[in-house]
Amino acid sequence: xxxxxxxxxxxxxxxxxxxxxxxxxxxxxxxxxxxxxxxxxxxxxxxxxxxxxxxxxxxxxxxxxxxxxxxxxxxxxxxxxxxxxxxxxxxxxxxxxxxxxxxxxxxxxxxxxxxxxxxxxxxxxxxxxxxxxxxxxxxxxxxxxxxxxxxxxxxxxxxxxxxxxxxxxxxxxxxxxxxxxxxxxxxxxxxxxxxxxxxxxxxxxxxxxxxxxxxxxxxxxxxxxxxxxxxxxxxxxxxxxxxxxxxxxxxxxxxxxxxxxxxxxxxxxxxxxxxxxxxxxxxxxxxxxxxxxxxxxxxxxxxxxxxxxxxxxxxxxxxxx
Amino acid sequence: xxxxxxxxxxxxxxxxxxxxxxxxxxxxxxxxxxxxxxxxxxxxxxxxxxxxxxxxxxxxxxxxxxxxxxxxxxxxxxxxxxxxxxxxxxxxxxxxxxxxxxxxxxxxxxxxxxxxxxxxxxxxxxxxxxxxxxxxxxxxxxxxxxxxxxxxxxxxxxxxxxxxxxxxxxxxxxxxxxxxxxxxxxxxxxxxxxxxxxxxxxxxxxxxxxxxxxxxxxxxxxxxxxxxxxxxxxxxxxxxxxxxxxxxxxxxxxxxxxxxxxxxxxxxxxxxxxxxxxxxxxxxxx
Numbered sequence: 001x002x003x004x005x006x007x008x009x010x011x012x013x014x015x016x017x018x019x020x021x022x023x024x025x026x027x028x029x030x031x032x033x034x035x036x037x038x039x040x041x042x043x044x045x046x047x048x049x050x051x052x053x054x055x056x057x058x059x060x061x062x063x064x065x066x067x068x069x070x071x072x073x074x075x076x077x078x079x080x081x082x083x084x085x086x087x088x089x090x091x092x093x094x095x096x097x098x099x100x101x102x103x104x105x106x107x108x109x110x111x112x113x114x115x116x117x118x119x120x121x122x123x124x125x126x127x128x129x130x131x132x133x134x135x136x137x138x139x140x141x142x143x144x145x146x147x148x149x150x151x152x153x154x155x156x157x158x159x160x161x162x163x164x165x166x167x168x169x170x171x172x173x174x175x176x177x178x179x180x181x182x183x184x185x186x187x188x189x190x191x192x193x194x195x196x197x198x199x200x201x202x203x204x205x206x207x208x209x210x211x212x213x214x215x216x217x218x219x220x221x222x223x224x225x226x227x228x229x230x231x232x233x234x235x236x237x238x239x240x241x242x243x244x245x246x247x248x249x250x251x252x253x254x255x256x257x258x259x260x261x262x263x264x265x266x267x268x269x270x271x272x273x274x275x276x277x278x279x280x281x282x283x284x285x286x287x288x289x290x291x292x293x294x295x296x297x298x299x300x301x302x303x304x305x306x307x308x309x310x311x312x313x314x315x316x317x318x319x320x321x
Numbered sequence: 322x323x324x325x326x327x328x329x330x331x332x333x334x335x336x337x338x339x340x341x342x343x344x345x346x347x348x349x350x351x352x353x354x355x356x357x358x359x360x361x362x363x364x365x366x367x368x369x370x371x372x373x374x375x376x377x378x379x380x381x382x383x384x385x386x387x388x389x390x391x392x393x394x395x396x397x398x399x400x401x402x403x404x405x406x407x408x409x410x411x412x413x414x415x416x417x418x419x420x421x422x423x424x425x426x427x428x429x430x431x432x433x434x435x436x437x438x439x440x441x442x443x444x445x446x447x448x449x450x451x452x453x454x455x456x457x458x459x460x461x462x463x464x465x466x467x468x469x470x471x472x473x474x475x476x477x478x479x480x481x482x483x484x485x486x487x488x489x490x491x492x493x494x495x496x497x498x499x500x501x502x503x504x505x506x507x508x509x510x511x512x513x514x515x516x517x518x519x520x521x522x523x524x525x526x527x528x529x530x531x532x533x534x535x536x537x538x539x540x541x542x543x544x545x546x547x548x549x550x551x552x553x554x555x556x557x558x559x560x561x562x563x564x565x566x567x568x569x570x571x572x573x574x575x576x577x578x579x580x581x582x583x584x585x586x587x588x589x590x591x592x593x594x595x596x597x598x599x600x601x602x603x604x605x606x607x
Contacts, residue, residue, distance in 0.1 A: 063602070
């Protein structure tokens with residue numbers, strides 16, 4: 001038999017038993033590969049979340065009368081949620097967070113977009129150095145970055161104040177209101193631009209070069225290409241980074257908590273997550289903190305879904321067609 | 322609580338140890354007026370310092386009769402102390418950064434803050450932030466509201482207890498007695514942990530012990546401390562001290578930014594503390 005014939009015949013003849021085995025293997029292998037990640041997810045994310053939700057419906061109440069009773073866990077229904085939602089301090093902290101977010105989110109995304117577009121220009125130099133340099137701040141852990149900037153803000157150690165004093169303008173008040181919001185936002189922007197820029201730059205790189213060349217042939221300059229072609233084509237990446245920034249802002253905790261040791265302007269409940277921490281570990285009200293964090297999580301989910309729905313048609317609509 | 326002061330700088334600026342809070346205020350204003358970068362002391366902005374001063378004035382933030390709690394955060398003694406410090410701070414004669422912040426540490430090390438009113442454990446802390454000032458500090462009794470009084474309050478403190486489930490309760494009690502009341506035990510507490518023993522036997526046992534390095538200019542430091550400790554006010558702590566202290570810091574900061582009165586801040590702290598205690602299920606007397 002010739003090799004071609006033998007290679008053709010078995011291919012036609014080789015039917016059911018191996019096919020059954022072949023269709024079983026794909027069903028188990030993916031699950032096996034996912035099991036470690038799934039296990040970690042269940043153990044460290046799902047179970048704690050469910051436990052926190054369970055805790056939020058309970059309360060530790062003093063029983064036994066007298067001035068020094070022992071505390072027992074009792075089921076209180078939605079009482080924690082009501083007191084959390086009607087707490088004026090939570091609303092105040094959300095207001096401060098909004099003040100911080102209004103500065104940090106647009107600036108982070110704007111700078112990231114600008115850098116990504118600049119790096120995508122045809123004849124730009126020092127691309128790899130710039131990419132690394134812009135991305136490097138993201139690699140600095142949050143607490144260290146905050147301490148770093150904190151000492152750049154402190155009146156006695158700040159080089160900016162040194163220069164401003166030498167020029168006769170006195171001290172710049174980085175750590176008092178209202179400059180504090182800008183100072184906090186600056187730390188977030190400094191750390192966040194790198195990551196967002198990389199996401200946007202990757203999206204830009206995936207735009208086919210023909211479109212770029214066609215636009216240049218049509219006589220568009222780089223400005224018009226950026227505004228009319230690049231930005232619309234990378235809108236999924238823009239939506240993604242916007243959502244990430246939104247969620248990260250809602251969870252801002254490290255910067256104000258670390259900066260708190262350097263300035264008395266930051267209260268214990270400056271941002272919502274600081275209030276959750278305060279309730280849980282300082283006020284010994286774990287159940288109330290759990291309720292507040294569930295409220296914040298639901299709020300974050302609602303805002304993210306709402307923003308996604310709003311932007312979906314604009315960003316993803318063209319692809320779905 | 323005692324007043325720790327820079328004996329060398331007191332001599333340099335010609336300040337006598339203030340015996341009353343009125344003297345303290347006068348000295349602070351005079352010193353700051355003559356030397357704008359130097360301050361006699363710091364404005365208390367934390368619950369620990371403030372409650373110690375309130376106890377000295379005869380007030381207590383919490384008290385109980387065994388079944389009910391009474392919260393006295395906005396009692397006359399407490400608001401009186403607050404008004405004193407607010408008036409003094411308004412003249413600009415007090416250092417306004419909270420203590421143990423980087424700025425405060427730097428100014429203590431540089432000799433721009435001359436006193437710190439704190440517990441007997443203070444020398445270890447000062448040593449940690451201003452190591453170059455060893456041998457330049459001394460301790461004096463805290464100024465009094467009325468000349469001739471001797472009462473002081475507590476700043477911070479620690480307690481010892483044995484759990485019900487312990488299998489060696491008698492032995493644990495023996496150990497705690499030794500730790501707080503014997504010469505070796507209290508000596509170790511003082512020299513290694515910077516803790517001043519509450520037991521009178523422990524305090525007198527320290528009379529012959531070596532004083533902390535920071536206080537080397539005052540060899541009878543422990544004798545002075547024991548005399549001050551003999552007049553400690555009776556103190557009761559409530560079930561939510563952390564909550565009250567955090568509220569105090571936040572409210573004081575808010576009031577300083579908005580220009581309100583410290584007494585008003587205390588009223589807010591009072592309502593927050595009472596609400597927290599009621600929520601936990603304690604009975605609070607109105």
